[in-house]
Amino acid sequence: MKGRKLLMIPGPIEFEPEVLQAMGMATTSHVAPDFIEVFGNSLELMREVWKSPMGQPFIVAGTGTLAMDMAISNLIEHGDRVLIISSGYFGKRFEDISKRYGANTTILEAPLGEVVSLDSIEKELKTNQYKALTITHVDTSTGILVNPKPIADLAKKYNTLSVLDGVCSVAGEEINQDEWGIDVVLTGSQKAIGVPPGLALLIASQKAMEVWENRKTPVCNYYADWNNWLPIMNAYEERRPSYFGTPAVNLIVALESSLKIICKEGMDKRVKRHRGLAMAFRTAIASLNLKLLPKTNEIAANTLTAVYYPKGIDGTALLSKIANDNVIVAGGLLAEIKTSYFRIGHMGSVSSNDLISVLAVLERALLDLGHQMIAGKSLQTFQNELLKPD
Structure with missing residues (x-):
């Protein structure tokens, strides 16, 4: 380990x-x-x-x-x-x-x-x-x-x-x-x-x-x-x-x-990498029947993703299970909805393997808490998005 x-x-x-x-x-x-x-x-x-x-x-x-x-x-x-x-x-x-x-x-x-x-x-x-x-x-x-x-x-x-x-x-x-x-x-x-x-x-x-x-x-x-x-x-x-x-x-x-x-x-290549990983990650998150805080994809950041907790799922329990599986994500920060959402950073030296790890851990935690979804769906979606031609 x-x-x-x-x-x-x-x-x-x-x-x-x-x-x-x-x-x-x-x-x-x-x-x-x-x-x-x-x-x-x-x-x-x-x-x-x-x-x-x-x-x-x-x-x-x-x-x-x-x-x-x-x-x-x-x-x-x-x-x-x-x-x-x-x-x-x-x-x-x-x-x-x-x-x-x-x-x-x-x-x-x-x-x-x-x-x-x-x-x-x-x-x-x-x-x-x-x-x-x-x-x-x-x-x-x-x-x-x-x-x-x-x-x-x-x-x-x-x-x-x-x-x-x-x-x-x-x-x-x-x-x-x-x-x-x-x-x-x-x-x-x-x-x-x-x-x-x-x-x-x-x-x-x-x-x-x-x-x-x-x-x-x-x-x-x-x-x-x-x-x-x-x-x-x-x-x-x-x-x-x-x-x-x-x-x-x-x-x-x-x-x-x-x-x-x-x-x-190179900055152009670096921006493109961030954008590609973020787009694939957002698509994968959506495949789990999760809702993003930004209302459109065009105004969603490429350096982090803010996600609402699914209805009926305790946010504290979800973050705890993710942490127990050796991944740390962040809770909400905006005071008026702080307990309603969580945030995942993906910037700098982040790789597709890092985001695959996040998705795998997130899936397990959601399934364990009773969220209705198809196991492995986000991983498949993420990989398919990355394999699309530019």
């Missing part, structure tokens, strides 16, 4: 052995020449993953929430208007962060299982002048996928900054930051980037940097202030030592290792 469970939650994920090996190296000085090279190379590789050759990358010890905080605190001043486009829990978090810095916020909330319409977004942008709008690319709480490109187009049309929460999408979903004109794209290390938790990662456009440089008031967050971090990023990219706060040395070594793996696979 391998003595460990298969981790299939929406982050942290299963990590590549090379990444864990890099993480376990002897810690070096943060100003040692070899680490400076690693840090500088990581910044450059981020531009390739984000598809943002013109952007300014930041690597800071923290979480995805810190990356959200950095974006808002550096771009928003007291009294600025911010439009929050929400499809779940993390849109509301953007609202909380924006209010903390004195922003006047308007939140457009999608009905459960849906996305906010472009018409309603444009109507709001026509009515009021906004400094920035926020988009949750994939909301981890609902598994809803939002297409950011047309929203970014609207932001440009109405001279509004666009901030994309890519915590559950960067390196898993399609993102072309520079081509789409998105001003900030942010994430955390523990999702599709494939590094243990602890790094806040973002890239800011030249426009975003200009807006920040022209602020009338100081940034109201000392740790997140780009005034402190930009000289550090510039120094490391120029392969010079610098210091503001001690970087997470081992995590950044692991980050470089993972970014190299991602770039070797």
Whole structure:
């Protein structure tokens, strides 16, 4: 027996052995020449993953929430208007962060299982002048996928900054930051980037940097202030030592290792892999007479799947049986329906074999709890979907 469970939650994920090996190296000085090279190379590789050759990358010890905080605190001043486009829990978090810095916020909330319409977004942008709008690319709480490109187009049309929460999408979903004109794209290390938790990662456009440089008031967050971090990023990219706060040395070594793996696979191929596995997995889940939270396949994320518990099945018992069979999935997160659904992550280094294991364990648990279904149906469906020609 391998003595460990298969981790299939929406982050942290299963990590590549090379990444864990890099993480376990002897810690070096943060100003040692070899680490400076690693840090500088990581910044450059981020531009390739984000598809943002013109952007300014930041690597800071923290979480995805810190990356959200950095974006808002550096771009928003007291009294600025911010439009929050929400499809779940993390849109509301953007609202909380924006209010903390004195922003006047308007939140457009999608009905459960849906996305906010472009018409309603444009109507709001026509009515009021906004400094920035926020988009949750994939909301981890609902598994809803939002297409950011047309929203970014609207932001440009109405001279509004666009901030994309890519915590559950960067390196898993399609993102072309520079081509789409998105001003900030942010994430955390523990999702599709494939590094243990602890790094806040973002890239800011030249426009975003200009807006920040022209602020009338100081940034109201000392740790997140780009005034402190930009000289550090510039120094490391120029392969010079610098210091503001001690970087997470081992995590950044692991980050470089993972970014190299991602770039070797190639972003287009990686996005296609995520999409193909997710489509097959959703089809397999549906074959078990289970209902997905997203109302259409087009707005279902390719990095995780949110599934309602079947009627008459105790969710706690289902998750317990799955865990006892050495697979870990996540319960619900959205407060209003938390006990009604569960979530399965499938991002980063995920393989078809991982998802076959999940389906097999899920089938056994459902059958044991009396759910009406055909044994083996999801496995057959999954395999058939994968065998379909592109």
